[in-house]
Amino acid sequence: MTSQISKTHIAKDPDWWRGAVIYQIYPRSYQDSNGDGIGDLLGIVRRIPHVASLGVDAIWISPFFTSPMRDFGYDVSDYCDVDPMFGSLADFDAVIETAHSFGIKVLIDLVLSHTSDQHPWFKESRASKDNDKANWYVWADAKPDGTPPNNWLSIFGGSSWQWDTTRCQYYLHNFLTEQPDLNFHEPQVQQALLDVSQFWLDRGVDGFRLDTINFYTHDAELRDNPALAEEDRNPITAPAVNPYTWQDHLYDKTRPENLIFLAKLRSLMNGYNAAAVGEIGDDQRGLEILGEYTRGDEHIHMSYAFELLSGKMPTAAYVEEVMNKVDEVAGDGWACWAFSNHDVPRHISRWNLGDSAARCFTTLMMCLRGSVCLYQGEELGLPEADLRFEDLQDPYGIRFWPAFKGRDGCRTPMVWDEANHHAGFSDAFTTWLPVSGEHLKLSVASSEANPGSLLHHYRKAIAFRHAHSSLRTGAMDRVTVIGNTIAFTRKSGDETVFCAFNLSDDPCAIDPPAGKWHAVGGELNSAHAGPDGKVHLGPWQPCILLKQ
Incomplete structure (x- = not known):
C-alpha cells in the first residue's frame, strides 16, 4: 500500500x-x-x-x-x-x-x-562462473602463489578478499566477510x-x-x-x-x-x-x-x-x-x-x-x-x-x-x-x-x-x-578565529545574523561587527555588551546578533 x-x-x-x-x-x-x-x-x-x-x-x-x-x-x-x-x-x-x-x-x-x-543474488553468483548473476559481485582470481588479488584491506580488519571454495576465486568485502561487495x-x-x-x-x-x-x-x-x-x-x-x-x-x-x-x-x-x-x-x-x-x-x-x-x-x-x-x-x-x-x-x-x-x-x-x-x-x-x-x-x-x-x-x-x-x-x-x-x-x-x-x-x-531563514538556507562567510572564539555571518535576503562562539573554559571579549545589531535567541544567547563597547562571552557562551 x-x-x-x-x-x-x-x-x-x-x-x-x-x-x-x-x-x-x-x-x-x-x-x-x-x-x-x-x-x-x-x-x-x-x-x-x-x-x-x-x-x-x-x-x-x-x-x-x-x-x-x-x-x-x-x-x-x-x-x-x-x-x-x-x-x-x-x-x-x-x-x-x-x-x-x-x-x-x-x-x-x-x-x-x-x-x-545470504542474499539470493550472492548465493546464485557464487554457485558458478557462468550463471546469470556470476558478475553481480566482485570476483577475482588468486595470484599465482594463491594470495589475494591485491593489497586492499577491510575496514573491519584483515584482507578485503575472501576465498570461495565453490568458484575457487576471491570475492571482495570492504566490511565483514559476510558482506560481499556488489559489482x-x-x-x-x-x-x-x-x-x-x-x-x-x-x-x-x-x-x-x-x-x-x-x-x-x-x-x-x-x-x-x-x-x-x-x-x-x-x-x-x-x-x-x-x-x-x-x-x-x-x-x-x-x-x-x-x-x-x-x-x-x-x-x-x-x-x-x-x-x-x-x-x-x-x-x-x-x-x-x-x-x-x-x-x-x-x-x-x-x-x-x-x-x-x-x-x-x-x-x-x-x-x-x-x-x-x-x-x-x-x-x-x-x-x-x-x-x-x-x-x-x-x-x-x-x-x-x-x-x-x-x-x-x-x-x-x-x-x-x-x-x-x-x-x-x-x-x-x-x-x-x-x-x-x-x-x-x-x-x-x-x-x-x-x-x-x-x-x-x-x-x-x-x-x-x-x-x-x-x-x-x-x-x-x-x-x-x-x-x-x-x-x-x-x-x-x-x-x-x-x-x-x-x-x-x-x-x-x-x-x-x-525561525531564521538565514540559518536554514542562507550564505555563510568565512569563519574567523579570535582567540578561542569563532565568528561568522549568515545571510538570506534582508536577514543577516552574526554568530560567535567561545569554545573554551576562559571568558573573552570580541568587537561587535560594524552596524546596528540586537541580540536574538533568548536563552541561547548568553553574551552581554560591556562598558568598553565589546561583546563579552563567558566560557562556552554564544553571541547571536540580528542586523537591524
Whole structure:
C-alpha cells in the first residue's frame, strides 16, 4: 500500500532538505513494542510524538530489512521486506503514516554497496562462473602463489578478499566477510538497486540515507593501494589500531564511476521530490569528495563526512579549518553536519564535554550552513555507555578489543523513564544490549521535568534555526578565529545574523561587527555588551546578533 498522506506530503517542497534537521533512529534500541528485548517499527510509531516535540523535519531509520544480523541490518538479505525482528511491511506503513501525520519526513538507510552473503543474488553468483548473476559481485582470481588479488584491506580488519571454495576465486568485502561487495560495473546490478530504491519511494518514503556512498565502485584493474607514511595517516573512519588507516584508498573506493550511478539515482528521486544524505568515509579527501558528490543538482543532495564525527576535539582553530575547507572545496555543495551517530562514540564522551560545552556545540550546529543529523539520545546528553566485553554484540569491537571497544557503547537502549523496567524501553527480562545505569538520570521523563535540561535546550535551538531563514538556507562567510572564539555571518535576503562562539573554559571579549545589531535567541544567547563597547562571552557562551 502507498498512503495518500505520503503522496501529498512529499509533493509540497522539493527543497525541504536544505537546512533540515534530521533525527536518526537506531530501531533495535529505540522502543520495543512486543517484549522481546529488541526495538521495532511499532516502537517507533509509539515514540513519534517525542520526535515531533523536538521540532525536527525528518527521521532517518537505520536498516530494518531482512538480514542475518551479522552487522545488525547492514548485511541485507532482502531489500524489499522487513525483518520479522522489526515487524512487517504493514508496520512500516504505520511508521510512514504516523510520521507524516506529524509533518515529519521519513528517510530510510539504504545499504547499496554490499549485501549479506545470504542474499539470493550472492548465493546464485557464487554457485558458478557462468550463471546469470556470476558478475553481480566482485570476483577475482588468486595470484599465482594463491594470495589475494591485491593489497586492499577491510575496514573491519584483515584482507578485503575472501576465498570461495565453490568458484575457487576471491570475492571482495570492504566490511565483514559476510558482506560481499556488489559489482557496480555490471549494469544489471545498478538497475536492480534503482528498482529497490523505487520500491521504497513508491511506498511513501521521502528519501534515503545512503550508507558508505563512496564505496560503490571499485577499480576495475584491481590496482594496489599505495602506502601512507606514518605522519600522513589520519585515522578518522577507522581506529588507529586498524592497519586500514595505513593505506591511501585510491582504488578500492571513491572511483569516478560512482558519480554516474548517483546521477541515475538522483534522477529517480527527482520524480518523487525525495532527497538523500550520503555517508562519505575517507581519511584524506572526505570534504573534497563531499563537494564533488553534492555539487549542482545531478548527483546527491547532501552528504556528511567524518571531520566532526572524529575523536579530534573541535577547537576554534579546528572548526575554522573544517568550515573554511568546506567553503573552499564544497561551497557549491551541501554538507550535513553530525556530532554523533550509530558508528562512533557519543560526542559528549568523545570530546569530554560538560553541560555548558554541550549546549554551546548544539547551538553552533544549528547555526552552521548545511543540514543537521541528530542521533537518538543526543538530545538527552547521553554519554557513551561503558560495556563489559561479555556484553558486546558488535563484531568490530570484539575484533579489536580492548584498544577499540566497537560501536555498542553508542547503541544501548533509549532511556524513556527511569522508574520503569529497562527505563521504559522494553518489558523483556533482558534486552539485546543492557540499559546503561549512567543514562537513567538523563531519561526523557527526567529531562522533561527539568526546565534546565539539555532536552529543552535542543528544542529551543532547533526552533531558533527554523525561525531564521538565514540559518536554514542562507550564505555563510568565512569563519574567523579570535582567540578561542569563532565568528561568522549568515545571510538570506534582508536577514543577516552574526554568530560567535567561545569554545573554551576562559571568558573573552570580541568587537561587535560594524552596524546596528540586537541580540536574538533568548536563552541561547548568553553574551552581554560591556562598558568598553565589546561583546563579552563567558566560557562556552554564544553571541547571536540580528542586523537591524
